[in-house]
Amino acid sequence: MTTDQQYIKVENAEMVFETKKGRFHALREIDLSVAQGEFVTLIGHSGCGKSTLLNLIAGLLKATSGVLLCDKREIAAPGPERAVVFQNHSLLPWLSCAENVHLAVERVFGANESKAQLKARTQAALELVGMGHAVNKRPHEVSGGMKQRVGIARALAMEPKVLLMDEPFGALDALTRAHLQDELLKIVARTKSTVVMVTHDVDEAVLLSDRIVMMTNGPAATIGEILRVDLARPRNRVELAEDRNYVHCRKAVLDFLYTRQGHVEKAAA
Amino acid sequence: MKTFIRAVEFWLPDAERGQLEHGGGFYGAGSRMAGISREMCFGRGEGLPGRAWDEGRPVVLQAFEGSYFKRTAAALADGLTCGIALPIFNGDYLNAVVVFFCGDDEAHAGAIEVWHNDPAVSKDMTLADGHYGRTADTFEFISRRTAFRSGTGLPGLAWQRHAPVFLDDLGRGSGFLRSDSAVKVGINRGFAMPCATPGLDVYVLAFLSALGTPIARRVEIWQPDVSGQALALQAGFCESAGALGDAPLRLARGQGTVGHCWLTGLPGITDNLASEPGDVAQLPGLGAMVVLPVLQDARFVAGVALYF
Numbered sequence: 364m365t366t367d368q369q370y371i372k373v374e375n376a377e378m379v380f381e382t383k384k385g386r387f388h389a390l391r392e393i394d395l396s397v398a399q400g401e402f403v404t405l406i407g408h409s410g411c412g413k414s415t416l417l418n419l420i421a422g423l424l425k426a427t428s429g430v431l432l433c434d435k436r437e438i439a440a441p442g443p444e445r446a447v448v449f450q451n452h453s454l455l456p457w458l459s460c461a462e463n464v465h466l467a468v469e470r471v472f473g474a475n476e477s478k479a480q481l482k483a484r485t486q487a488a489l490e491l492v493g494m495g496h497a498v499n500k501r502p503h504e505v506s507g508g509m510k511q512r513v514g515i516a517r518a519l520a521m522e523p524k525v526l527l528m529d530e531p532f533g534a535l536d537a538l539t540r541a542h543l544q545d546e547l548l549k550i551v552a553r554t555k556s557t558v559v560m561v562t563h564d565v566d567e568a569v570l571l572s573d574r575i576v577m578m579t580n581g582p583a584a585t586i587g588e589i590l591r592v593d594l595a596r597p598r599n600r601v602e603l604a605e606d607r608n609y610v611h612c613r614k615a616v617l618d619f620l621y622t623r624q625g626h627v628e629k630a631a632a
Numbered sequence: 633m634k635t636f637i638r639a640v641e642f643w644l645p646d647a648e649r650g651q652l653e654h655g656g657g658f659y660g661a662g663s664r665m666a667g668i669s670r671e672m673c674f675g676r677g678e679g680l681p682g683r684a685w686d687e688g689r690p691v692v693l694q695a696f697e698g699s700y701f702k703r704t705a706a707a708l709a710d711g712l713t714c715g716i717a718l719p720i721f722n723g724d725y726l727n728a729v730v731v732f733f734c735g736d737d738e739a740h741a742g743a744i745e746v747w748h749n750d751p752a753v754s755k756d757m758t759l760a761d762g763h764y765g766r767t768a769d770t771f772e773f774i775s776r777r778t779a780f781r782s783g784t785g786l787p788g789l790a791w792q793r794h795a796p797v798f799l800d801d802l803g804r805g806s807g808f809l810r811s812d813s814a815v816k817v818g819i820n821r822g823f824a825m826p827c828a829t830p831g832l833d834v835y836v837l838a839f840l841s842a843l844g845t846p847i848a849r850r851v852e853i854w855q856p857d858v859s860g861q862a863l864a865l866q867a868g869f870c871e872s873a874g875a876l877g878d879a880p881l882r883l884a885r886g887q888g889t890v891g892h893c894w895l896t897g898l899p900g901i902t903d904n905l906a907s908e909p910g911d912v913a914q915l916p917g918l919g920a921m922v923v924l925p926v927l928q929d930a931r932f933v934a935g936v937a938l939y940f
Binding site: 394396579585586587588589590591592593608611612614615623 | 754755756770773774777778779780781784785788
């Protein structure tokens with residue numbers, strides 16, 4: 364079976380927001396193809412439009428101009444084939460972990476599957492992220508990392524073709540973040556999901572990605588450079604720390620962010 | 633001081649446009665290449681110049697031994713191990729092929745890279761091939777995995793501007809996206825020029841200079857001034873005089889080797905710097921000058937002068 368090299372295709376996309384202060388040109392000339400099963404991260408300084416680009420792929424925003432396709436179909440609205448995980452877990456606090464996941468499962472599969480099948484899907488998704496023990500707990504009864512795992516389980520339970528993640532680990536402490544990154548690597552290896560992820564974290568980008576898309580500073584941000592990370596999988600963060608090629612890739616991204624595109628940080632300092 | 637480029641030559645189509653004849657060369661004193669090259673000619677597809685003509689794009693030949701290169705023994709005797717052939721097309725028709733030669737000794741630091749974009753396939757400009765000095769493996773690793781967009785990085789800037797771009801002090805990274813790797817291997821200056829090739833594919837040749845073995849002893853980029861009637865020095869660097877640019881000197885069409893390049897659209901080589909306009913002959917260490925035309929849609933965009 365051949366892999367679709369243009370599973371997600373963004374062609375000459377532009378995004379302009381109408382604000383009270385006038386037009387804000389967020390993105391220009393965005394061209395990007397993501398292959399089926401590929402893990403792509405979007406990285407850049409704050410305000411570079413990486414979340415906007417993710418939201419365009421999610422169908423949460425409509426591009427001012429340009430074409431966005433997923434599996435050769437135009438992206439015109441959100442759809443279950445493209446699940447989104449946000450930085451804050453966005454779980455419903457009055458529902459248990461299982462009920463939160465079940466809600467999404469029912470929406471996608473409810474019309475065609477029995478209650479038992481839906482329950483099995485819910486349980487399997489929670490077990491996939493190591494949360495099988497906490498099905499009956501409410502979000503406030505589990506840690507931040509666990510909440511985020513439930514959020515990922517909810518996304519994966521829909522069996523999406525594409526997993527879209529907007530800084531999913533951004534609000535977590537370093538240890539929990541590292542643990543979830545490792546979990547995500549295992550999950551994606553199992554599910555063969557196509558992933559587009561927004562991150563600020565250079566190490567996270569190199570550890571997880573097949574390609575890192577580096578965006579120029581906004582306004583009117585665009586893709587500046589793309590780095591191919593062809594490190595062997597499965598990846599082990601401890602071993603990679605001393606891997607020359609990992610260090611090269613890490614430096615290349617840091618170089619882009621803090622040498623070429625560093626003026627945002629300097630201006631803010 | 634040795635330069636990264638050790639020798640340069642150019643080849644011109646004959647009157648029938650059936651083969652390439654030797655147009656000129658700088659090979660250094662006592663060169664065997666100089667002796668045999670003047671008598672040679674290449675058909676389309678033949679040898680390194682003929683290959684660049686036939687393929688219509690820059691060609692990097694990493695090693696001469698066992699290859700289609702026709703002057704291997706002479707090149708190796710001169711310490712030349714690698715060649716980069718740059719065809720200069722005027723639309724569909726070849727004006728010239730310039731060949732740069734590099735060595736392979738321990739002190740050989742720097743890089744010549746060929747970047748390519750196929751607009752039918754992608755918006756990315758990726759490395760087609762490159763020659764890297766002995767110390768540039770870190771740099772090469774990143775270059776081979778990096779894709780630039782138009783307007784970003786040294787190749788991307790040359791692509792966007794359709795003109796040569798010179799970046800001084802790459803360590804400060806003003807537009808050069810691989811500066812950390814570059815500094816680590818001693819690469820401190822770079823320039824890139826779009827190649828005049830047939831078809832819609834875009835090629836950019838990037839030259840990355842190291843302190844110990846600069847690409848050339850002096851690099852000048854000349855472009856038509858606002859009047860369009862003269863060439864002005866836009867940018868450059870001299871290993872003895874430092875950064876160049878904003879010089880009052882203007883060159884008329886046909887004046888000096890650079891002006892002659894503008895007049896004819898052909899490369900030029902001279903070792904008589906005393907007859908050149910300006911005061912380059914007074915500068916220490918300069919013995920010869922090579923001028924390359926940069927053409928875009930059959931128009932002269934710039935002349936790049938390399939001094940050795």
